[in-house]
Amino acid sequence: MNLVQDLxxxxxxxxxxxxxxxxxxxxxxxxxxxxxxxxxxxxxxxxTSNRRDCWGYVQGGAPLEVKRVIWxxxxxxxxxxxxxxxxxxxxxxxxxxxxxxxxxDFDNAQVPxxxxxxxxxxxxxxxxxHWLTSYAASHMLERRNNGKIVKGGGMSFRVxxxxxxxxxxxxxxxxxxxxxxxxxxxxxxxxxxxxxKYIKTPEDxxxxxxGARESMAIDRAYRGALGFYMERIN
Amino acid sequence: MGxxxxxxxxxxxELVRMCNEQFESEPFKCLLNAKFTKLRAQHYxxxxxxxVQNRRDCWGYVQGSAPLPVKQIIWRHEEDELIGQKAQGKVDHIxxxxxxxxxxxxxxxxxxxxxxxxGGEVCFSAWIxxxxxxxxxxxxxxxxxxxxxxxxLIPGGSLSQRIGMIFxxxxxxxxxxxxxxxxxxxxxxEHAHLLMQVAKQYATTASAQEAILGGARESLMIDxxxxxxxxxxxxxxx
Numbered sequence: 001m002n003l004v005q006d007l008x009x010x011x012x013x014x015x016x017x018x019x020x021x022x023x024x025x026x027x028x029x030x031x032x033x034x035x036x037x038x039x040x041x042x043x044x045x046x047x048t049s050n051r052r053d054c055w056g057y058v059q060g061g062a063p064l065e066v067k068r069v070i071w072x073x074x075x076x077x078x079x080x081x082x083x084x085x086x087x088x089x090x091x092x093x094x095x096x097x098x099x100x101x102x103x104x105d106f107d108n109a110q111v112p113x114x115x116x117x118x119x120x121x122x123x124x125x126x127x128x129x130h131w132l133t134s135y136a137a138s139h140m141l142e143r144r145n146n147g148k149i150v151k152g153g154g155m156s157f158r159v160x161x162x163x164x165x166x167x168x169x170x171x172x173x174x175x176x177x178x179x180x181x182x183x184x185x186x187x188x189x190x191x192x193x194x195x196x197k198y199i200k201t202p203e204d205x206x207x208x209x210x211g212a213r214e215s216m217a218i219d220r221a222y223r224g225a226l227g228f229y230m231e232r233i234n
Numbered sequence: 235m236g237x238x239x240x241x242x243x244x245x246x247x248e249l250v251r252m253c254n255e256q257f258e259s260e261p262f263k264c265l266l267n268a269k270f271t272k273l274r275a276q277h278y279x280x281x282x283x284x285x286v287q288n289r290r291d292c293w294g295y296v297q298g299s300a301p302l303p304v305k306q307i308i309w310r311h312e313e314d315e316l317i318g319q320k321a322q323g324k325v326d327h328i329x330x331x332x333x334x335x336x337x338x339x340x341x342x343x344x345x346x347x348x349x350x351x352x353g354g355e356v357c358f359s360a361w362i363x364x365x366x367x368x369x370x371x372x373x374x375x376x377x378x379x380x381x382x383x384x385x386x387l388i389p390g391g392s393l394s395q396r397i398g399m400i401f402x403x404x405x406x407x408x409x410x411x412x413x414x415x416x417x418x419x420x421x422x423x424e425h426a427h428l429l430m431q432v433a434k435q436y437a438t439t440a441s442a443q444e445a446i447l448g449g450a451r452e453s454l455m456i457d458x459x460x461x462x463x464x465x466x467x468x469x470x471x472x
Contacts, residue, residue, distance in 0.1 A: 052305055056298025060291050060365065064316075064328060067290055071309070071316050078302075078309050089302060126298065127366060 004195050007205045011136075014216055015144040016151060019158075023224030028158060032166040036230045037099050040159070042109045043226060044176070045092040050119045051141070052078060052089075057126035058134045066135065066194055073187055084179045095176040098169060114225035121218045129211060132204060136211030139191045141219060145184035156180035242433060245443045249374075249429070249450055253382040256454055257390060261462030266396055268468045270404040275338045277471060278397075280348045281464060282414075283331040288358040290316055290328075292365035292376050299369040304432055308373075311428060314421060327414070334414035337407055353463030360456045364449065370442055371449030377429035378450035379457060383418060384426035394418040 018024050030036065052074070059070040077088045084091045093106050111119065125137040145154035152158070160177035163169045171178050199205060256262055268274065290312070297308040313319070318326040325333070332342050350358070364375040383392040391399065398415035401407045409416050429446070437443050 049302060052302065053298045056294055056296075056300075056305065056308075058294075058298075060294025060296075060298060060362075062294075064287060064290065067294065068316055068326075070294075071312060074309055078306055087306075127295070 003205060004199050007199060007208060010209065011143060011212055012149050014212055015149060018144055018216055018219060021220045023220040027223040027227035030227050030230045032162050034099060034167060036233050037163060037167055038101055039230055039233055041096050041099060041101060042105055045089060045106050046109060046111055048088055048092055050122060054122050054126035054138050058138050061131040061134055069190065069194060073191065076183060081179060081183060083183060084175060091179060092176045095174055098173050112229050115222065118218050118222040118225065125211060125214055130207050132207040133211035136208040137215035139188065140212045140215045142184040142188040145180060146188045147181060148185055154184060240438045241440060241443055245447060246430060248447060249378065249381060250387050252450060252454055254388055256382055256457065259458050261458045261465055264465035265461045268465060270400050272338060272405060274468045274471050275401060275405055276340050277467060278464065279335045279338055279340060280345055281351055281354055283328060283345055284350045284354060286327055286331055288361055292361050295365040296372045296376050299372060307428060311425060330414045330417055334412055337411050351463055351467050354460060357456050357460040364452055368445060370437060370445040373432060374429060374446040374449035375453035378453050380422045380425040383422035385419060386423045387426060392419060392422060
């Protein structure tokens with residue numbers, strides 16, 4: 001097995017392991033009510049904004065060719081995803097209408113303390129790490145959403161199914177979750193291609209793994225925090 | 235480009251004044267008074283390609299920290315720079331810089347194999363550090379370099395324009411053959427408005443305007459140091 005194949009195998013194992021963590025189990029185990037669903041959708045919009053921050057920072061630190069790949073990636077996210085006919089933030093806001101949310105619910109949303117800490121931690125890796133570390137940290141969150149890699153489905157798929165099973169809202173109506181089931185599969189594959197070109201040594205692998213490990217740790221803390229707050233909503 | 239109330243007009247005038255003042259500084263005078271030989275033009279061209287790459291680093295960081303609507307503006311700005319306008323047959327600005335190098339007898343290989351000058355490396359690090367400060371300082375630091383390159387704001391001609399005229403004078407290379415310089419003469423007039431577009435919405439307080447002025451001031455200081463290093467490099471190539 002070559003260096004990149006072995007690396008990808010480790011990354012795949014890590015994203016699958018996320019779903020066995022206590023934090024993910026706790027988050028996915030919280031029964032959804034409409035209020036909890038609303039909280040999740042608003043928080044997910046803030047998460048999407050944080051992703052835009054981080055990918056910008058990663059673009060800043062990456063080599064030119066990788067900058068271009070990230071710029072294309074951000075086209076869907078920031079400007080217009082042809083799958084949805086709008087950018088991903090507006091997609092989340094539109095999805096909110098299905099569960100009775102308005103634009104101002106997103107504009108006035110507060111970031112809870114534990115979530116804030118996670119957002120800052122992701123910023124820190126994106127801005128301060130070696131570019132391979134930063135790149136891997138952001139990439140892993142899309143890999144963890146890739147249903148071709150995660151057995152049982154990525155995070156968007158699983159949350160979408162919870163809305164379907166527990167609130168009776170068909171996944172197709174949860175347009176942002178539905179788009180991300182596909183979009184993050186494509187995004188994680190496009191971004192992953194760059195590993196083939198830039199991973200040449202065991203040190204390069206270690207940089208990627210460092211970013212992956214740190215980002216997955218923050219992701220567990222983030223999901224644990226969401227579960228914690230959702231449980232307290234009656 | 236008057237913005238009227240809230241001190242924006244005053245801020246804008248100060249930014250334009252600062253850009254014009256760059257050309258009165260010793261390093262700028264030194265660079266712009268140099269006689270360009272073919273060898274000097276080659277090295278200038280290569281170092282400027284590195285400068286363009288550093289701009290891409292900095293704009294990425296600025297995009298990261300800016301609010302969502304500003305991220306979208308920067309993303310579109312970076313399309314010209316990083317990707318080009320394929321529908322209009324326009325290539326990205328790095329490719330353009332390398333392509334322009336052909337008129338000075340450079341190959342793509344020369345761009346890859348020539349190292350960044352040491353002084354340039356230090357300035358690039360300083361600009362990156364600046365691009366990671368608060369987003370208003372950061373955006374001003376990057377946008378001011380395009381204002382300094384806007385012929386609309388610099389009556390005596392923008393930097394790209396002045397360098398282009400020197401190449402025309404010393405090397406008999408017409409401006410239209412300097413595809414990178416001539417593109418920037420046009421593009422940076424348009425890009426120079428980005429800062430005011432953003433400031434109108436986000437810099438309506440004195441402290442926000444001070445952040446913009448501070449970022450711009452620091453960036454222009456680095457710019458002077460950078461041009462000074464370029465002038466020294468030119469002088470060393472006899």
